[in-house]
Amino acid sequence: MFGRLLKQLERRDRVSEEERLLVERLPVTRRSFQNGQELVQEGSRPGESCLVISGFTARAQLMRDGKRQFTAVHIPGDFVDLHALMLKIMDHSVVALGPCEAAFIPHASLIALIESAPHLGRLFWLSTVIDAAIQRSWITNLGRRSPSQHIAHLVCELYLRLEVVGLVEGPSFNFSATQTEVADMVGLSLVHVNRTIQELRAEQLLSWRNGTITINDFNRLVSYADFDATYLSLNKEPR
Amino acid sequence: MFGRLLKQLERRDRVSEEERLLVERLPVTRRSFQNGQELVQEGSRPGESCLVISGFTARAQLMRDGKRQFTAVHIPGDFVDLHALMLKIMDHSVVALGPCEAAFIPHASLIALIESAPHLGRLFWLSTVIDAAIQRSWITNLGRRSPSQHIAHLVCELYLRLEVVGLVEGPSFNFSATQTEVADMVGLSLVHVNRTIQELRAEQLLSWRNGTITINDFNRLVSYADFDATYLSLNKEPR
DNA sequence: CGGCAAATTGACACATCTCAAAGCCTGTGG
DNA sequence: CCACAGGCTTTGAGATGTGTCAATTTGCCG
Numbered sequence: 001m002f003g004r005l006l007k008q009l010e011r012r013d014r015v016s017e018e019e020r021l022l023v024e025r026l027p028v029t030r031r032s033f034q035n036g037q038e039l040v041q042e043g044s045r046p047g048e049s050c051l052v053i054s055g056f057t058a059r060a061q062l063m064r065d066g067k068r069q070f071t072a073v074h075i076p077g078d079f080v081d082l083h084a085l086m087l088k089i090m091d092h093s094v095v096a097l098g099p100c101e102a103a104f105i106p107h108a109s110l111i112a113l114i115e116s117a118p119h120l121g122r123l124f125w126l127s128t129v130i131d132a133a134i135q136r137s138w139i140t141n142l143g144r145r146s147p148s149q150h151i152a153h154l155v156c157e158l159y160l161r162l163e164v165v166g167l168v169e170g171p172s173f174n175f176s177a178t179q180t181e182v183a184d185m186v187g188l189s190l191v192h193v194n195r196t197i198q199e200l201r202a203e204q205l206l207s208w209r210n211g212t213i214t215i216n217d218f219n220r221l222v223s224y225a226d227f228d229a230t231y232l233s234l235n236k237e238p239r
Numbered sequence: 240m241f242g243r244l245l246k247q248l249e250r251r252d253r254v255s256e257e258e259r260l261l262v263e264r265l266p267v268t269r270r271s272f273q274n275g276q277e278l279v280q281e282g283s284r285p286g287e288s289c290l291v292i293s294g295f296t297a298r299a300q301l302m303r304d305g306k307r308q309f310t311a312v313h314i315p316g317d318f319v320d321l322h323a324l325m326l327k328i329m330d331h332s333v334v335a336l337g338p339c340e341a342a343f344i345p346h347a348s349l350i351a352l353i354e355s356a357p358h359l360g361r362l363f364w365l366s367t368v369i370d371a372a373i374q375r376s377w378i379t380n381l382g383r384r385s386p387s388q389h390i391a392h393l394v395c396e397l398y399l400r401l402e403v404v405g406l407v408e409g410p411s412f413n414f415s416a417t418q419t420e421v422a423d424m425v426g427l428s429l430v431h432v433n434r435t436i437q438e439l440r441a442e443q444l445l446s447w448r449n450g451t452i453t454i455n456d457f458n459r460l461v462s463y464a465d466f467d468a469t470y471l472s473l474n475k476e477p478r
Numbered sequence: 479c480g481g482c483a484a485a486t487t488g489a490c491a492c493a494t495c496t497c498a499a500a501g502c503c504t505g506t507g508g
Numbered sequence: 509c510c511a512c513a514g515g516c517t518t519t520g521a522g523a524t525g526t527g528t529c530a531a532t533t534t535g536c537c538g
Binding site: 146147188189191192195210 | 493494495496497503
Binding site for chain 2: 525526527528529535
């Protein structure tokens with residue numbers, strides 16, 4: 001249940017055996033969701049925080065006129081809703097992109113864990129701070145990268161993040177989002193996203209069919225997208 | 240020195256006298272910066288975190304081709320660089336928007352403080368999580384709001400944040416950014432920002448001259464921008 | 479008064495959106 | 509095994525939005 005979360009933590013710092021046990025003993029409720037269902041609702045006051053076990057989820061914000069924007073994508077092992085622990089009232093919802101499973105942990109257990117194991121607490125803090133760093137890179141993508149660079153950048157990000165949790169197979173990985181959903185990630189219209197992906201295919205930068213993305217030459221994609229992995233904090237060191 | 244930071248914390252939760260003293264006794268180095276100078280550099284490994292005392296700063300990311308995007312604006316009392324405490328390597332720089340002063344605090348002192356006062360530690364965590372919430376709203380601004388709604392939204396945000404730290408006078412506040420800088424906040428060209436601000440003025444939604452913004456009718460601006468203050472976590476409650 | 483940074487304007491090229499239709503793929507029922 | 513429905517992807521065409529370039533105006537400071 002916590003395997004992929006621990007992989008992510010261990011990628012960034014040493015996790016002691018004792019800390020691992022503390023995490024694994026957290027009381028959890030496991031729930032399954034269908035495409036489009038909300039794991040967490042905008043405006044709600046969650047009493048527990050959720051962790052993605054399988055499948056993809058996204059943070060979503062809705063506007064009065066019905067327009068939607070995703071502000072983050074979350075993958076298995078992401079402790080998505082740790083933010084709620086401090087925020088209390090949700091500023092966004094978390095929705096399933098395709099079928100997914102999540103584990104819910106009561107806030108009280110998390111607070112107790114953090115007070116008894118401060119270093120683990122800092123690793124949870126780190127996780128929310130990495131979310132913030134990813135969001136900053138999305139802002140730069142939206143503001144200053146061309147649509148094709150933007151999508152290329154997103155693909156680089158997903159590739160590296162999925163690699164950490166063991167969900168990349170060679171040059172390929174699974175990513176079930178529809179083009180309508182990608183449009184809500186990159187702030188463009190569906191039609192334009194479609195044309196942009198075709199452009200990337202034509203440039204041989206990637207292939208994207210039936211929910212599978214394949215990257216022929218990762219370095220070329222990185223260079224095309226002006227991608228710099230620093231923001232993912234993939235370095236292991238004392239935190 | 241810590242007055243405005245404490246105002247921000249007290250707006251979100253009770254801060255005990257003891258906690259207040261712990262904060263005020265933190266060892267600090269105070270430094271002044273000119274317009275455009277970097278308080279923190281992208282790619283660096285800061286050994287201390289900074290707090291804005293006076294003036295405005297922004298988080299900036301640069302692209303190879305020289306394009307710049309601001310991913311956040313910070314005001315007096317913001318503990319801007321708390322992120323560095325967990326990130327270790329900076330994914331962005333922090334630059335001065337006009338003259339400003341900042342206090343720098345060694346990471347070791349912060350870690351010690353957090354371990355001895357976990358509740359204060361959570362309030363610092365909260366501060367980074369609010370930064371993330373603000374960044375999410377910027378993503379939605381960039382992706383799904385029109386330029387005029389975007390700028391109106393930004394103004395609403397600044398108004399409420401500055402009010403918390405006592406920097407609003409009636410319907411007006413000071414905001415020294417140039418239109419070139421605003422362009423890098425909203426991801427548009429300078430020319431387009433200029434025309435958009437003129438549009439807002441023509442609609443009587445705000446006036447913006449010589450670094451002073453005046454809002455005639457805040458509710459109308461809120462409604463125009465589709466602004467919802469939830470993401471600023473302005474509610475006082477146990478965290 | 480002269481000089482400089484910031485704000486403003488105009489004209490034109492190009493990017494992106496919207497609307498509407500067609501094509502493609504998959505699962506289901508007959 | 510085939511026909512069909514529904515969701516997703518792809519295409520075309522015209523309307524708008526936004527960027528760029530280059531010039532002008534404004535406001536402040538020495």
